[in-house]
Amino acid sequence: MALGFEFHETMSGTYHLLEAPGDELPMSITVRAEVHGLRRFALDPTAEITGEVDARGYADHRALRGTLEINPFVRRRLVYDFHFDENTGRRCRFHGEKELEPTRIVSTMTTLPGTIYCEDREIGRALLRFHLRTDLLRMLRSFRRR
Numbered sequence: 001m002a003l004g005f006e007f008h009e010t011m012s013g014t015y016h017l018l019e020a021p022g023d024e025l026p027m028s029i030t031v032r033a034e035v036h037g038l039r040r041f042a043l044d045p046t047a048e049i050t051g052e053v054d055a056r057g058y059a060d061h062r063a064l065r066g067t068l069e070i071n072p073f074v075r076r077r078l079v080y081d082f083h084f085d086e087n088t089g090r091r092c093r094f095h096g097e098k099e100l101e102p103t104r105i106v107s108t109m110t111t112l113p114g115t116i117y118c119e120d121r122e123i124g125r126a127l128l129r130f131h132l133r134t135d136l137l138r139m140l141r142s143f144r145r146r
Contacts, residue, residue: 002037008142009033010135011112015055015126027055027126033068034146045071049082053094059086076100080112092118
């Protein structure tokens with residue numbers, strides 16, 4: 001069995017639907033990222049993610065599944081891409097990218113702007129943050145070998 005790792009991460013912030021851009025509502029995601037083999041990860045730096053999205057009134061505590069591309073040195077970005085079902089059962093997708101800038105590494109590593117799609121149509125936007133004071137220690141403690 002190949003040696004891999006896993007960790008947990010939580011980000012929170014707000015989202016709005018494009019039909020009501022002034023209505024900012026709370027949103028959070030909690031993910032478990034799994035890498036099944038370090039050799040494979042070196043060639044394709046992508047982790048599988050599972051977890052929960054909570055977008056108040058739109059996708060309340062809904063399961064998510066997707067990928068997290070962890071490529072901070074070559075492409076200078078982290079890409080979160082996952083699917084979930086909104087409250088009425090329609091299949092939706094979240095796509096967000098942390099664009100890493102060396103001169104602003106802390107703010108770019110902790111801020112995730114994202115887009116919400118439903119039925120291949122953009123329906124909302126989100127801005128999530130990883131809070132260093134409350135989330136960093138929890139994330140570091142969650143790292144495990146697989």
